[in-house]
Amino acid sequence: MLEKRTPIPVGEAVKKIMAYQLKGSAEYISINESNGRFLAEDLKATHDVPHFDRSPYDGFAVRSADTKEASMENPAVFEVVDHIGAGHVTSKNIGPFQAVRIMTGAQMPEECDAVVMLELAKAYEEDGKNFMSIKRSYNSGDNVSFKGEDAKKGDSLVKKGTKINPGIQAILATFGYAEVPVAKKPVIGLFATGTELLEVHEPLQPGKIRNSNAHMITAQIERAGAEVIYYGKLPDEFDTCFDAVKEALNSVDILITTGGVSVGDFDYLPGIYEKLGAEVLFNKVAMRPGSVTTVAQHEGKLLFGLSGNPSACYVGFELFARPIIRKMLFSEKPHLRKETAELVAEFPKANPFTRFVRTAVNYSGGRLVAAPSGVDKSNIVMSLAGANSLMILPGGTRGYGMGDIVEVLLLEDHEGSEWPW
Numbered sequence: 001m002l003e004k005r006t007p008i009p010v011g012e013a014v015k016k017i018m019a020y021q022l023k024g025s026a027e028y029i030s031i032n033e034s035n036g037r038f039l040a041e042d043l044k045a046t047h048d049v050p051h052f053d054r055s056p057y058d059g060f061a062v063r064s065a066d067t068k069e070a071s072m073e074n075p076a077v078f079e080v081v082d083h084i085g086a087g088h089v090t091s092k093n094i095g096p097f098q099a100v101r102i103m104t105g106a107q108m109p110e111e112c113d114a115v116v117m118l119e120l121a122k123a124y125e126e127d128g129k130n131f132m133s134i135k136r137s138y139n140s141g142d143n144v145s146f147k148g149e150d151a152k153k154g155d156s157l158v159k160k161g162t163k164i165n166p167g168i169q170a171i172l173a174t175f176g177y178a179e180v181p182v183a184k185k186p187v188i189g190l191f192a193t194g195t196e197l198l199e200v201h202e203p204l205q206p207g208k209i210r211n212s213n214a215h216m217i218t219a220q221i222e223r224a225g226a227e228v229i230y231y232g233k234l235p236d237e238f239d240t241c242f243d244a245v246k247e248a249l250n251s252v253d254i255l256i257t258t259g260g261v262s263v264g265d266f267d268y269l270p271g272i273y274e275k276l277g278a279e280v281l282f283n284k285v286a287m288r289p290g291s292v293t294t295v296a297q298h299e300g301k302l303l304f305g306l307s308g309n310p311s312a313c314y315v316g317f318e319l320f321a322r323p324i325i326r327k328m329l330f331s332e333k334p335h336l337r338k339e340t341a342e343l344v345a346e347f348p349k350a351n352p353f354t355r356f357v358r359t360a361v362n363y364s365g366g367r368l369v370a371a372p373s374g375v376d377k378s379n380i381v382m383s384l385a386g387a388n389s390l391m392i393l394p395g396g397t398r399g400y401g402m403g404d405i406v407e408v409l410l411l412e413d414h415e416g417s418e419w420p421w
């Protein structure tokens with residue numbers, strides 16, 4: 001007899017998954033490989049930056065007290081007793097009315113407390129000695145880049161769980177992280193099920209289609225920050241699928257399958273979970289697409305049975321698999337970021353289910369506007385290409401139209417949200 005499934009709200013389904021404390025772990029990798037990875041520790045300043053006072057200009061380091069009387073009519077004259085570029089430190093003691101020709105980035109001589117830009121000084125030579133004169137006065141600290149101006153030792157800089165970007169690369173290098181503590185990428189196994197599936201290089205045959213889900217989900221897993229082991233496609237045969245799933249579970253943190261999860265005669269995933277003795281957390285969600293998304297837990301591992309229908313598969317991954325992956329990457333905001341946008345399309349028909357419409361959001365005159373990125377059906381592939389977001393249209397008694405303010409979940413954002421439901 002056909003089993004009756006009870007749909008649960010999206011938020012409840014996500015909560016059940018997040019209750020599984022799949023633990024992330026850390027590893028050290030070369031800074032050269034760390035861009036795009038997720039920090040496994042808070043970053044703190046381990047020393048002042050810069051760690052010495054330095055010149056921010058090419059110019060002359062002076063003692064500001066010696067400049068006090070300088071004016072257009074009465075220039076102050078300095079003997080230039082040394083000449084240093086960045087990386088060099090003067091060994092001279094700088095006395096009254098002496099200066100050091102200093103280049104950007106070079107350490108300030110101890111006695112000097114101001115820098116005159118080259119353009120504002122007149123340099124000349126007399127009797128084999130170097131001099132320069134200035135026509136204005138300087139205050140202590142003028143044109144000095146002070147120790148600790150960029151960061152003070154102990155400052156909190158970047159939070160654990162943040163995705164490493166080019167700016168964070170600069171910080172890591174500044175503090176000498178040749179090896180960077182990052183979250184180990186969770187290992188996600190992937191099977192695409194379906195006797196109808198052809199590999200990407202195979203010519204079309206009657207009744208068969210190319211396996212697009214495997215490539216799509218692989219890219220989604222990578223976008224989420226995890227590592228994928230693609231085990232290939234499986235025919236709709238119970239024993240073959242059961243053995244493959246059981247075996248793969250030994251080597252992965254999470255196992256994702258696509259297809260075979262609904263109520264069809266060749267939809268074997270529900271039977272496979274049962275034979276495994278896995279605990280099914282839910283097998284129906286009150287949403288479209290992706291209503292058949294099923295998640296089970298077996299010996300501390302999660303099994304995601306995503307729909308075979310491409311758009312349903314895509315949405316199921318983003319709402320349910322992405323957050324647990326991000327959690328294993330130490331994110332405090334593992335869910336998709338939610339924003340509001342103005343709808344620039346018509347959805348006149350009321351729908352009983354909450355819909356997640358593949359959407360392109362864009363800025364227009366300072367506002368965020370949302371338009372569907374193609375046909376809104378779960379078996380559609382083409383609308384996925386232009387989707388940078390999922391528009392949430394709650395189920396109810398009315399449709400939605402131009403100008404309505406809707407909520408959107410951003411797919412390519414790196415901030416995330418703590419809990420959008």
Ligand SMILES: Nc1nc2c(c(=O)[nH]1)N[C@H]1C(S)=C(S)[C@@H](COP(=O)(O)OP(=O)(O)OC[C@H]3O[C@@H](n4cnc5c(N)ncnc54)[C@H](O)[C@@H]3O)O[C@H]1N2
Nearest residue numbers: 192194211212213214259260261262267292307308309312
């Ligand atoms: N009687 C009912 N039939 C269906 C129901 C239902 O509630 N009662 N739910 C429908 C909904 S909603 C969805 S979504 C699909 C889910 O189907 P499955 O997850 O079991 O997936 P399959 O049956 O294996 O395939 C569905 C569809 O997707 C195509 N597919 C599968 N794998 C791939 C792939 N790797 N790449 C591209 N396309 C793929 C497959 O050929 C089918 O067309 O069930 C409805 N039916």
Ligand code: MOO
Nearest residue numbers: 290291292312378
């Ligand atoms: O609900 Mo199915 O899971 O739309 O696509």
Ligand SMILES: [Mg+2]
Nearest residue numbers: 260262264267
């Ligand atoms: Mg099916």
